[in-house]
Amino acid sequence: MISRAVVQTEDIGDNVEIMEFAVIREGVRIGNHVIIHPFVVIESGVVIGDNVEIFPGSYIGKVPKGAALARKPDYHKHIEIQANCSIGPNAVIYYDVQIGENTLIGDGASIRERCRIGSNCILSRYVTVNYATTVGNGTKIMDSTHITGKCSIGDNVFISICVGSTNDNAIGKLGYQEARIKGPTIEDGVAVGAGAMLMPGITIHENAIVGAGSVVTKDVPTRAVVMGSPATIKRYI
């Protein structure tokens, strides 16, 4: 059923439902059994896999803006959302993002340019991911957590709610210098507790656990359990 929507592409699979007031620009490719709710905008250059559902108000294909920005955004006008994904209401996906199969993007989650998100992930409600960050497979990032730019997150990582991460030790005092900027590296199997803050450039090694409310200021060894502000090693698992 296509009704009152603006559909400017013909590259649409079988059994696709595009609801009222959706806007789909030319050059968009849509697979089979896709459901697109009202008030969704999909810009040119976006590829949507089979069985994807896109909820109301989601905006797919945002151009990063330069106004007042320290750096000039660098990106390709392409997005790939693979099969069986769910894109929540009011989610925002910037250009140059790839999202693997079976991944759930929560309400209002916002993913900046040049990010690569794996398969079987959850990025929950109001998660914000900054530019050029990679997330592995089977990783879960819970509500209202912020993932900084130039961050690397492995497979089967669990990051709880209200977690923050940063990529600039100068807290913005030195302006933007690309070479100095580096987010955390979070290896496979790590768990990060609620409200933890992760400082720039640190590595949290495999299967480590970061306690709730910790401020992690240096590297965390494999299987270490760290807590506190600044976080210190309490034991190993």
Add this chain to the structure above:
Amino acid sequence: MISRAVVQTEDIGDNVEIMEFAVIREGVRIGNHVIIHPFVVIESGVVIGDNVEIFPGSYIGKVPKGAALARKPDYHKHIEIQANCSIGPNAVIYYDVQIGENTLIGDGASIRERCRIGSNCILSRYVTVNYATTVGNGTKIMDSTHITGKCSIGDNVFISICVGSTNDNAIGKLGYQEARIKGPTIEDGVAVGAGAMLMPGITIHENAIVGAGSVVTKDVPTRAVVMGSPATIKRYI
């Protein structure tokens, strides 16, 4: 005035204003003096009380999605929003939610399935409430706070901004086991300060106060004032 909207129900009260590009599905019941702004979607099975105002971009009646989820969502396709409520722009209300009279749901607030919210409450901007949580009457939950699933919150509670709460002591390491999952119990008259993190299964007893930035790892007695990480009792009021 009904203009350019998609209105598939006839069960609409007197003096209702449905603005352009709203989408209202069949089986929706709308009371008297209701205002529905543009770009609102209301799915079947939703009942809207008298004098409710629903702001642009709000989505009422979201089906919980199973993609990559640990558990299969369980819910009825019903929502009741009682008289005099205000539902903010881009708010998302999942199925099987009840919201009492005179309650204000802020911009982008998102309430998951099987929640019961009382009357005279404020759930402010970007508050996220997870599944099967109850909130009493006269309770205020401030901006960007996350309320976990299976949490119980009493009457006249004040929860400040950027507060987090959790329901899984294993930080996601054991997968989802329904019996092990339990959010905090927050009794009547409790106040929780900004940025506090509340750990799974704890009880914060009546009229206790949790200081800003605290990590609450165990039960808090009635009228105790706790602070720190982990939070300890500083005094009683």
Add this chain to the structure above:
Amino acid sequence: MISRAVVQTEDIGDNVEIMEFAVIREGVRIGNHVIIHPFVVIESGVVIGDNVEIFPGSYIGKVPKGAALARKPDYHKHIEIQANCSIGPNAVIYYDVQIGENTLIGDGASIRERCRIGSNCILSRYVTVNYATTVGNGTKIMDSTHITGKCSIGDNVFISICVGSTNDNAIGKLGYQEARIKGPTIEDGVAVGAGAMLMPGITIHENAIVGAGSVVTKDVPTRAVVMGSPATIKRYI
């Protein structure tokens, strides 16, 4: 190009692009070279400067609601967004707000009534600003940070992600008393680290630095570096 939009004003400059399903009420003034995406609502009394771009789902001109609110909102039905601003998808601008030139408002950022935001600022994704707050020029406020009501923020301030601020020492226990409510004063050149919580009425003096995860309970001197919970002075810069 005007197509399928609802445009009730004629006060529109040259080379303006209003996309499908935008709603622009009478009395709105739009400058030259403005781009308005689908699903934007602009209410009466809003003035948009030259070269402004407004992304999908943004709502400009929200009336503050009184339901369950402690105080009665006080505002003029006027908004001014000056030249070269970018208003992100799903952003919400309440009535009686002024935003200076070249300022970027991020996805879902929400600015309450009686706020004055300077030029060359960034208010990033899901930043919430409460009522009657002023922000100077060249100031950056990062993702998911909450700025409280009656707060004063200077020029060239950097506030990192997930920062909270409050204006009521009674944590809501005394109800709303206008005279008692006061947010922090953050002077020029201050930097506030990720996840810091700023308590009511404090002043952070010029060029001070607040470490990540700090809870700031008292005034911070000029050029002091404070950390911890409660934050204490570690050194001066």
